[in-house]
Amino acid sequence: MRLTRRGLGVLVAAACCYALGEVAGFPLLRAIAGVGIGAVLAGLSVALWQPKVxxxxxxxxxxxxxxxxxxxxxxxxxxxxxxxxxxxxxxxxxxxxxxxxxxxxxxxxxxxxxxxxxxxxxxxxxxxxxxxxxxxxxxxxxxxxxxxxxxxxxxxPRLHAVRANGAGYPRHHHDGPITDPPLRGSSDLLAVREYVMGDEVRLLHWKATARTGQLMVREYADPAQLRFTAVLDTRSGSMSPELFEEAVEVAASLLYAAASAGQHCGLITASGAHTTVDSGLRVARLLLDELCVVAQDAADSEPLVPAARSRPGGTLVLVTGAGADLGTANRWRPDVVVRLGDGPSGGGTVSAPDAAGVVAKWNALGAR
Incomplete structure (x- = not known):
């Protein structure tokens, strides 16, 4: 609650009238001051009223x-x-x-x-x-x-009808330590963890259970599970804000299609975000939540991806601008580079002025 400029003006005028009335001995000025102060107090009482609902x-x-x-x-x-x-x-x-x-x-x-x-x-x-x-x-x-x-x-972001990539190579135990979400269903032992409701009893690890006093189960990795990772270039100098929105739509469409097709997915941004999920529509929401709030960096960061981070297994797609410098991202040898803007396509590069154009070229490549 506060006085408006008009209310402050009336209050100051009332104070001046009262002072002048006292000095000059004019009762009318004091009466005018009283009316002004009363109006301000009435206005404050009205502003203080709030319905209780x-x-x-x-x-x-x-x-x-x-x-x-x-x-x-x-x-x-x-x-x-x-x-x-x-x-x-x-x-x-x-x-x-x-x-x-x-x-x-x-x-x-x-x-x-x-x-x-x-x-x-x-x-x-x-x-x-x-x-x-x-x-x-x-x-x-x-x-x-x-x-x-x-x-x-x-x-x-809007989701375009895109073909899920089916050429992601399997991730084997010799690809290095697995640090992202577990891949269930094969004979490569990944870890031993606490039992949760729904786990199969045949996966119980009795030695670990006896040692910890809690039910423990074996977690296996599936080396034949297809994987898909999208790297989104969030550097401010890579593309305009309008093209960045198209790039977000491309990344969202590709990730949603891959998760729907049963592939384990991941999202990496130039700002350092690294989100990995299992397959399925339920967990795809985590990626869409991330893409819902992702924004371009305030400063043009380098490198595009941290040099110390190892390349994710499976198919890797980089989404960037037409004239953006990939820098250290070339060390990851992306399978496909999507460039938003005017530029040539071919040789592992898909270029188009908007997300719809990228999706059309992507689907045409997958149909061959």
């Missing part, structure tokens, strides 16, 4: 592709024992606000308000809290109160 919200669906419709549902309940009058409030949508006209509610009654959310931009959008703005009729004071919690809408 309970607010809850939900977002449906919570995760959606960019550009598809999403709906926010706002429930306002009156549990005060009296009937408050209607009021206007704003539901915050990130940096923007949505006006909601709340109607009067009887005791114990609830009203639900629906409105569409903006999904034209990729990102994690905070929905809420509900902000109540109050001001007096003369604009002397203004009050603001936030009620209710916050829900989040995940606007994923």
């Amino acid at each position: 309970e607010v809850s919200r939900s977002v449906q669906p919570e995760r959606i592709e960019r550009g598809k419709p999403a709906l926010a549902s706002l429930v306002v309940r009156n549990g005060t024992g009296r009937r408050p009058r209607g009021f206007a409030a704003h539901d915050r949508l990130g940096a923007a606000e949505h006006l909601v006209q709340i109607r009067p509610l009887e005791d114990g009654a609830a009203a639900t308000y629906h409105y569409e959310l903006p999904t034209h931009r990729r990102g994690r959008l905070a929905v809420g809290p509900l902000v109540l703005h109050r001001s007096d009729p003369f604009g002397l004071a203004r009050g603001e109160r936030a009620i209710g919690g916050i829900a989040h809408l995940w606007a994923y």
